[in-house]
Amino acid sequence: MSAFQQKHDVFQAIADSTRREVLRLLTEKELSISEITSHFPISRTAIAKHLRILSEADLVSGRKVGREKIYQLHPEPLAELKQWLAFYEKFWENKLSILKHTVENPGENELKLMKSEIGEDREN
Amino acid sequence: MSAFQQKHDVFQAIADSTRREVLRLLTEKELSISEITSHFPISRTAIAKHLRILSEADLVSGRKVGREKIYQLHPEPLAELKQWLAFYEKFWENKLSILKHTVENPGENELKLMKSEIGEDREN
DNA sequence: ATTATATGGAACCTTTTGGTTTCATGTCAA
DNA sequence: TTGACATGAAACCAAAAGGTTCCATATAAT
Numbered sequence: 001m002s003a004f005q006q007k008h009d010v011f012q013a014i015a016d017s018t019r020r021e022v023l024r025l026l027t028e029k030e031l032s033i034s035e036i037t038s039h040f041p042i043s044r045t046a047i048a049k050h051l052r053i054l055s056e057a058d059l060v061s062g063r064k065v066g067r068e069k070i071y072q073l074h075p076e077p078l079a080e081l082k083q084w085l086a087f088y089e090k091f092w093e094n095k096l097s098i099l100k101h102t103v104e105n106p107g108e109n110e111l112k113l114m115k116s117e118i119g120e121d122r123e124n
Numbered sequence: 125m126s127a128f129q130q131k132h133d134v135f136q137a138i139a140d141s142t143r144r145e146v147l148r149l150l151t152e153k154e155l156s157i158s159e160i161t162s163h164f165p166i167s168r169t170a171i172a173k174h175l176r177i178l179s180e181a182d183l184v185s186g187r188k189v190g191r192e193k194i195y196q197l198h199p200e201p202l203a204e205l206k207q208w209l210a211f212y213e214k215f216w217e218n219k220l221s222i223l224k225h226t227v228e229n230p231g232e233n234e235l236k237l238m239k240s241e242i243g244e245d246r247e248n
Numbered sequence: 249a250t251t252a253t254a255t256g257g258a259a260c261c262t263t264t265t266g267g268t269t270t271c272a273t274g275t276c277a278a
Numbered sequence: 279t280t281g282a283c284a285t286g287a288a289a290c291c292a293a294a295a296g297g298t299t300c301c302a303t304a305t306a307a308t
Binding site: 029033034044045055064065066067069 | 283284285286287
């Protein structure tokens, strides 16, 4: 929601496997802190801290319902990650397509593949 | 190259903005450690450590050429990230498409949007 | 042969991370 | 009203992260 400086960004938020698993759980349904904790071998307090980090990255939001705090997935910030990835996709998919071509046309373009491997086919 | 346990995975490797910038630099061309360092305000030793982490995640590889060590981008491991993202894309793109539909058909489906917001439109 | 360059590695430092335990508080249920 | 439950918050801890400086070694250039 906020547009100013966040302490944790999306890249940091998803760097931890526990947090990734929390996100996955929340794709199924909204869950309280205790419900989330029941899926992990660590303490409720530790999970609450992970939720705070995910929350700072706007990947989840929590609302108080009675004595529970219900957390909900907010996948939109992952779009930033997708955009970041798109830039690199062209590089590795290019390599894969050259490989695919090599497989489909055996014994034809070893040189082309090798040049790609050592990066001589980049501009500049 | 190695197929066994890695100390750092792709998610951790890209969590740091300096490392992301190193990757970006390496999309342009292969670079030595000193050349990479010249783009940052931190020490050569610090950059070398970042390169080791990127290397452990198989995102770069370095080869010794004379007294220099030349690093090269290896974008393929980012495919794992893409796969991970693909799972979440359906969620947020679904939300965006509902929103788009709402904008294009004003005053029609507030209920549908609200149900989506609280997660009732998921299977299971 | 000497000097400058490029890297490697060790030792050290501070902050952050990912956890814990303990205690306080608010809310639901009997 | 008395527990039981759900969370919040503080204090603490060990290890990892992200740096630094210093020194050693290999290679290049004069």
